Amino acid sequence: MPLLKSWVESANSAETGFPLNNLPCGVFDDGAGARLGVAIGDMILDVAAAARAGLLPHGAALGGRDWNAFMALGPAAWAELRAALTDLLSEGSEVRAQVVLVPMAEARLLMPITVAEYTDFYAGRTHAFNVGSIFRGPENALPPNWLSIPIGYNGRASSVVVSGTDVRRPWGQLKAPEADLPVFAPCRRFDMELEIGAIVGQPSEGPVSVAEADDMIFGYVLLNDWSARDIQAWEYQPLGPFQAKATATTIGPWIVTKAALEPFRTSTPERERELLPHLQEPGPMIYDVELEVALAPEGGAEATISRTNFRELYYSAAQQLAHHTTSGCPMRVGDLLGSGTISGTAKDSRGSLLELSWSGSEPIELPGGETRSFLEDGDTLTLRGAARGDGYRVGFGDCTGTVIAALKDPYAR
Amino acid sequence: MPLLKSWVESANSAETGFPLNNLPCGVFDDGAGARLGVAIGDMILDVAAAARAGLLPHGAALGGRDWNAFMALGPAAWAELRAALTDLLSEGSEVRAQVVLVPMAEARLLMPITVAEYTDFYAGRTHAFNVGSIFRGPENALPPNWLSIPIGYNGRASSVVVSGTDVRRPWGQLKAPEADLPVFAPCRRFDMELEIGAIVGQPSEGPVSVAEADDMIFGYVLLNDWSARDIQAWEYQPLGPFQAKATATTIGPWIVTKAALEPFRTSTPERERELLPHLQEPGPMIYDVELEVALAPEGGAEATISRTNFRELYYSAAQQLAHHTTSGCPMRVGDLLGSGTISGTAKDSRGSLLELSWSGSEPIELPGGETRSFLEDGDTLTLRGAARGDGYRVGFGDCTGTVIAALKDPYAR
Structure with a gap:
């Protein structure tokens, strides 16, 4: 077109x-x-x-x-x-x-929608492998269920904010690897995650097929799932991330409709393990959308720190939504599904600082000479995305947020 | 009084x-x-x-x-x-x-409230120990963070129903221990969890203290967190339970206000590990409420299968709510916090069939001669609760639900 x-x-x-x-x-x-x-x-x-x-x-x-x-x-x-x-x-x-x-x-x-409920997935193969390698070593990187289930967890809808909202560095329980006990302190490993959010525009009762799920999706937004890695490391066993992901999730201001993305439909990657029939896709259900992450230190120049593509995801939003309903879970108008972090295989296509700096062991260099393992106060993160047509671009608009300093005393009144 | x-x-x-x-x-x-x-x-x-x-x-x-x-x-x-x-x-x-x-x-x-968001905790010391023993053995039963954090995960508000609503056995991915790969089939280990839900009646932005959290709570309801144990076992690593807990959560029809429970305030148990200051309680914040679970097979007599008490919980709802806000997570009017399963140390005071039947290895006997490891179609579960005053009872009203058969084909239209 x-x-x-x-x-x-x-x-x-x-x-x-x-x-x-x-x-x-x-x-x-x-x-x-x-x-x-x-x-x-x-x-x-x-x-x-x-x-x-x-x-x-x-x-x-x-x-x-x-x-x-x-x-x-x-x-x-x-x-x-x-x-x-x-x-x-x-x-x-x-x-x-x-x-x-x-x-x-x-x-x-x-905010373009009132978020009914927010679910975040873990559907990037490379991201899951990278994170698993960092925390559990490459031999145990991918959990046994990963190739069968689009793994997800429920997030907190009240914490979803629109692009341009400042994000305050959270406090939380942190336990250093060598310490026996945690301390309560401001997060030291505050991170971003490059994702795309699918917006559910139709409700359901009972299980829906992947094709029906695709029909329920109204459109897509950029999504930055701010993540406190040190809080997450201590809290996430056995019931998953909780406060590490509850400070804020920023969405882009513009919902790019499914209709606008139609010319850019493409297929998810080859399956390494055949999916159970209820999760198989009847057609192409991911999109060719170029994505990038830019970081600007306070008062400094912006640098692009990652470039990747929506189609890197192993599971489409339609598959995630179908899985979400398998148990009979009712879905509602305004539900938001985060895709999970989108990382490519190249080093500069990783969608989080955890991966880009390999958990801080390989800090990235910014043009001004500064380095980053995780986010510093004053850093502004901007996600961008666009599908490229014949002489035109379908853009998502900037999804930005600036990290501001933690409260000095969270309980001072 | x-x-x-x-x-x-x-x-x-x-x-x-x-x-x-x-x-x-x-x-x-x-x-x-x-x-x-x-x-x-x-x-x-x-x-x-x-x-x-x-x-x-x-x-x-x-x-x-x-x-x-x-x-x-x-x-x-x-x-x-x-x-x-x-x-x-x-x-x-x-x-x-x-x-x-x-x-x-x-x-x-x-439904007495519109549930804004639903969070479920894991605040029962005995329950956490029992479940951990079943899945990981007694030496690794209690996760390292358990004595420091009221562990919780976000649930699905759309799945909360009121007492009297039938609950359909879910489908899901199940992997037998000896199998390499999962199948998609109706849940075989469908369970209940005896909990009390705290209803948040005031909003917050930023972290709140335990005392402030207690002031935000409007009242309490009985809560049955229906749980598909086989779905949970396969899906829960690394991001926690998802579809296993999304079929339904039943709440009692009557909110017993905090004011009505005031005469029954009592203290949570002695701390095995000193809590960080922001989680310490300034006074008694749990309640002496007798609880029981009754099971009636289809057409059969009801039998009480468990008797316990709300005060068995290690963490109060006020502590859970305070923890919920540590990262800055905004709370809203109508948020529902499940306490986590309430189990006593005696065998007949366990709050789930997983514990009562020790994962199916010790089925319980019902008066009619039937046995139960997990729930059968047609079983009606009833939770009851009451605080006992001087010549009067403060009751919660029955919280019931009947398990109905799984759909034959979840995708037939």
């Missing part, structure tokens, strides 16, 4: 992440209140205003402060809105005079 | 769980719609009607279908409502003619 031309000139550039082919869904506030918007070039289409003007179908579900009510309407409504938005913004649009656009530079981007 | 006398005669019996001293909060529907109610003897006070009649403070928060809006008002409002309800229902009440009572036998009891 070529670039679709819009009357919004900035949307026709080969550099924008937001051509007419994309139309990602967000929530913005330009001072006149939070409302739904769709990115087009360097502008935001005021979806609420367009709905009030009768320019869009399903207007009754487009007047709120999140996309949940619209997502609940289902795939037919999703397709109808996309078609109407495409008409409205395409070169030959006859109603362009009625369309309200807000410059993106003048808007604050807010 | 002695029995408080009510003009509702059935509330003055030494046998009722719902004397004037209790006043637990629920939601009921007698055919005229779901609304808030408070149990008194064998009747339910129609809270919504009393609020409309101007008999109760904070009436604007008492007209919905759950207690969340009222809980959000905070401890002063909780105390004011309790005082007003006590006046309304006490022997000398001058407005009894205006009070609407509905016979409990004619009402269906519904």
Whole structure:
């Protein structure tokens, strides 16, 4: 598919992440209140205003402060809105005079959805191998169930924040390897994880197939699963990570819809072990999306510290969602599924500092001469992602967060 | 404190769980719609009607279908409502003619709260030792962190159901110890867990102390954390239980408020290892509540299979909640914290079939001659709990659920 031309000139550039082919869904506030918007070039289409003007179908579900009510309407409504938005913004649009656009530079981007529940997976083969090698040695790196199950754990929805939110270094119980007992102190090994989040737009009761799961997904966002490695190391046996992952998870402001990613569908890797039938994919269900992580020390220049691709994942979001329902677990509109860290096999394609610095034994060098094993206060992390079409890019928008210092005394009032 | 006398005669019996001293909060529907109610003897006070009649403070928060809006008002409002309800229902009440009572036998009891997020803990010393002994042997039974951290994991709020809801045996990946690979099949080791759930009635940002955490708790419910042991065994490494715990968690219909339990406050056990200061309790924070589990095979007589006490727990809900916030994790009104399985040291005081049958090696005998290692289809489980005062009981109401057969083909449509 070529670039679709819009009357919004900035949307026709080969550099924008937001051509007419994309139309990602967000929530913005330009001072006149939070409302739904769709990115087009360097502008935001005021979806609420367009709905009030009768320019869009399903207007009754487009007047709120999140996309949940619209997502609940289902795939037919999703397709109808996309078609109407495409008409409205395409070169030959006859109603362009009625369309309200807000410059993106003048808007604050807010949480695009209300997160119902948040689940984080562990679906990157290389990431799982790297982490397993660091903690248990390469011979025991991959747990026995890894090639059979898209392993996941429930996270904390209340801790999900939108890009641009500062992230405070947490306190927690830390036990040094040589110590007998833990101390309660600020985290010393604070990390990021490059992930993509799938947004569940339809509910389910009982088990769903992989094909049905794919139909339930509304779209995808960038996701940074901030991780306190020292808290995790002490707490995670036997019931999994808990406070190590509960400080914050940052999502990107723009939901790239499944429809926009359709031209970039590709297959998950060859199976090393045949999957049980209920987890087999009836078609390509991962996407070719280039990803990168940039780190900027406080007052310093930004450096790209990792480049990888969404298609590195062994399990697709549809497989994860299908597994999530096997026990009968009900899924809800607004559920968020983190993909798990996306690492390639090359050293500079690893999706976490734990892997990039090999648990601190090989600190990475930044252009200014500083090194990093884990995050320092003042560091700003930015995740970026884009699928590359023929003369256009489908971008996810920056997903950023700055680490701020731990509280001096968490219990001072 | 002695029995408080009510003009509702059935509330003055030494046998009722719902004397004037209790006043637990629920939601009921007698055919005229779901609304808030408070149990008194064998009747339910129609809270919504009393609020409309101007008999109760904070009436604007008492007209919905759950207690969340009222809980959000905070401890002063909780105390004011309790005082007003006590006046309304006490022997000398001058407005009894205006009070609407509905016979409990004619009402269906519904979810008392909308669960924001659900966390399950592992705070029973004996339970953790038993489970650890079964899976890892007695020498490695208690994980190294257990005496320092109230270990918990995030569960799935969408799977929480109210007493009386049937629970369908789940499918899942099961790997027999002697097999190389798993199969996808109905769970064969389906279990229950006797717990008490704490209901968080106030939100927090940032870490809270144990004393602050105790102030945030609105009340307690019985909780049965249905558990698929064979699914759990295969899936839980390294990120904890997931689908094994996602089929259903049943809570009792009545929230026994912290105020009603106040006379029964007692201390958690002596510490085997001194806790870090942020987890130390400033006073007694567990409760003396007698608990029991009854099992009735389909068409058979009910037998009590376990008797224990809430005070067996090593960590109180206030300690669990304080730990939950250490990383900065925001807590919300309606969060539900499962205590973890409550087992005493005696064999007949174990809170799960896994422990009662020692993983199936010592099946328990039922009065009808049947034996049980794990739950069979048609089994009805009932949890009961009551604190015993001077001539009265503060009861939790039955928390029941019946196991129904697995789907024949989970993907048939």
